[in-house]
Amino acid sequence: MKFLVTIVLFFTGLIAVAQSDTASLKNAMSSLDKALLNKDEKTLQQLLHKDVSYGHSNGWVQDKNDILADFKSGKLLYSKIENSTVIIVAQNKKSATVRTNTNAEGEIDHKAFQLKLHVLQVWMKTKKGWQLFARQSTKL
Amino acid sequence: MKKILSILFLSISVLGSAQSKDEIAVLSQSGTLHNTVFGSKDSATLDGLFWKTLTYGHSGGKVETREEALKNIIHNKSSYTEDYSFLKRYDVSMHDDVAVVRYSFKALEKKQDGSESQLYLGIMLVWIKEKGKWWLMGRQAVKLQ
Numbered sequence: 001m002k003f004l005v006t007i008v009l010f011f012t013g014l015i016a017v018a019q020s021d022t023a024s025l026k027n028a029m030s031s032l033d034k035a036l037l038n039k040d041e042k043t044l045q046q047l048l049h050k051d052v053s054y055g056h057s058n059g060w061v062q063d064k065n066d067i068l069a070d071f072k073s074g075k076l077l078y079s080k081i082e083n084s085t086v087i088i089v090a091q092n093k094k095s096a097t098v099r100t101n102t103n104a105e106g107e108i109d110h111k112a113f114q115l116k117l118h119v120l121q122v123w124m125k126t127k128k129g130w131q132l133f134a135r136q137s138t139k140l
Numbered sequence: 141m142k143k144i145l146s147i148l149f150l151s152i153s154v155l156g157s158a159q160s161k162d163e164i165a166v167l168s169q170s171g172t173l174h175n176t177v178f179g180s181k182d183s184a185t186l187d188g189l190f191w192k193t194l195t196y197g198h199s200g201g202k203v204e205t206r207e208e209a210l211k212n213i214i215h216n217k218s219s220y221t222e223d224y225s226f227l228k229r230y231d232v233s234m235h236d237d238v239a240v241v242r243y244s245f246k247a248l249e250k251k252q253d254g255s256e257s258q259l260y261l262g263i264m265l266v267w268i269k270e271k272g273k274w275w276l277m278g279r280q281a282v283k284l285q
Binding site for chain 1: 186193195197198199200201203208231233235236237238240242244261266268277280281282283284285
């Protein structure tokens with residue numbers, strides 16, 4: 001019986017830790033933007049869920065390996081990521097959906113791009129903190 | 141101890157089967173959603189799929205609430221003829237009670253005024269599981285070339 005009680009307490013503890021936290025989500029979002037700008041692989045590893053799917057406004061859908069490879073090779077470079085609106089549409093203990101209007105500038109295959117985007121993001125709270133699970137943008 | 145072991149096995153088998161069941165459920169809901177939005181436009185079906193805080197994003201950037209999306213889909217006078225030579229492939233990824241489904245499709249849209257245009261869209265759907273059922277929580281479309 002003592003054993004069972006310990007298990008119950010353990011789980012209650014976990015649930016409490018997993019409480020929603022808007023501030024930490026916003027932090028993760030801005031860290032991701034910074035990491036994309038600075039090609040900060042360590043932070044990207046941390047913030048991108050292992051099963052992330054990252055959809056671009058031209059229809060490409062990339063997985064985690066694709067995203068990291070493009071930054072390494074210089075295929076995709078961001079010079080500006082500016083969110084004009086950020087709306088946390090829904091959030092519970094473990095997940096959140098966010099919509100942003102974003103101005104993005106950079107280079108793809110050494111050609112400059114300048115895009116006004118609408119973006120839907122899905123974030124998950126995992127043992128590693130908030131991680132981006134899915135993202136789809138479309139041109140405004 | 142034997143009891144604990146059997147309990148453990150039971151929960152493992154439940155988890156194991158629950159996962160594929162969930163995938164099937166989400167994919168089936170996604171198919172129903174597609175056929176309703178671009179076909180029957182049946183309001184009761186949509187009502188049973190749309191989560192209360194749904195946001196529904198179109199390829200041009202317009203975002204609708206649950207209510208707006210329902211109204212606009214039901215009153216959409218366009219008819220769609222899907223190009224079945226383009227094979228739709230649904231990809232699903234799941235984590236906890238959230239599932240993300242992606243697919244793309246081609247269709248010919250015929251508007252009420254008779255004008256026609258080609259649709260080629262990528263769709264991302266976000267589903268959440270509440271009370272044993274999967275609900276559409278988010279949708280974002282993007283134009284493909």
